[in-house]
Amino acid sequence: MNKNDSRNDSHYPLDFDSKGSVNVSAANGRHQLKMQLLSLKEAKEILGIGDWMLFQLLRSNAIKSVKIGNRRLISVHALEEYIIKLEEESEVRGNYGY
Template identity: 45%
Template sequence: MNEVIKRAIPGGEDTLLLTVREAYMRLRISKWKLYDLLRSHQLEMVKIGRRTLIPLRSVESYIRKQWQESLA
């Protein structure tokens, strides 16, 4: 796929920050559960103006942590 097109796709490989919707869709949880994770600092967030964005690395880290806990 063309690099320009990949960057234009929301949630594509080069995305560093996810919208709230993209984050809860990736985690397959409700919007309210995502806000609970943000409030409890289990996920990081970045505020840019009025927008709340979640770093992709934070989502990936949360998934790894949950995976490790499920194996313990």
């Protein structure tokens, strides 16, 4: 494999880890975007919720997702946005508010 065949060049922006998640790296001028896509199972485990609750969040667009082929995937960024929104709502209501 020569220097021009490197998988780090712009022809290979997707990097799959051992769990099948996708690490997407794209350079945009001076800014670098790094995003990881998670399976629904991984997202549920991170949030500590079940199938029904995750599907409700997806249907209501509370959590954004993408579809690649037949797979529905959720970015780490989308989970972070959702958690930040929950934290902001919690601050407004108080930690134990309803």
